[in-house]
Amino acid sequence: MFLEIKLRDLMEVSEDKFWIGLTDSGKEGRWLWVDGSPLHERLTFWSNNEPDNWIALNPVGEDCVRMGERGGTHDLKCWFDQSCDVPQKSICEKATRTSPRVCS
Numbered sequence: 001m002f003l004e005i006k007l008r009d010l011m012e013v014s015e016d017k018f019w020i021g022l023t024d025s026g027k028e029g030r031w032l033w034v035d036g037s038p039l040h041e042r043l044t045f046w047s048n049n050e051p052d053n054w055i056a057l058n059p060v061g062e063d064c065v066r067m068g069e070r071g072g073t074h075d076l077k078c079w080f081d082q083s084c085d086v087p088q089k090s091i092c093e094k095a096t097r098t099s100p101r102v103c104s
């Protein structure tokens with residue numbers, strides 16, 4: 001929900017979506033995050049009829065996942081598998097920045 005809300009304001013057109021670091025390029029249908037951890041199948045947000053590994057535009061299929069719906073979604077189902085060759089913006093995760101504690 002946090003990401004979906006953040007992206008709404010950043011999307012200018014409907015194709016202006018964001019890679020989330022999830023792929024099935026190693027084995028079709030086996031979804032892994034970029035750190036190698038598997039997708040928790042009970043915690044997915046696929047849009048209707050996705051993932052479909054659609055091959056009409058690219059015979060290799062669709063092995064990368066992007067998210068976002070301009071204007072938002074009511075059910076958070078905003079993940080789409082897409083050809084990895086399509087340029088998109090990306091969401092990156094980084095460690096929490098912590099500041100040293102000061103004792104007084």
Ligand SMILES: [Ca+2]
Pocket residue numbers: 024025028029053061062063064081
């Ligand atoms: Ca695929």
Ligand SMILES: [Ca+2]
Pocket residue numbers: 050051052053054062080081082
């Ligand atoms: Ca797709």
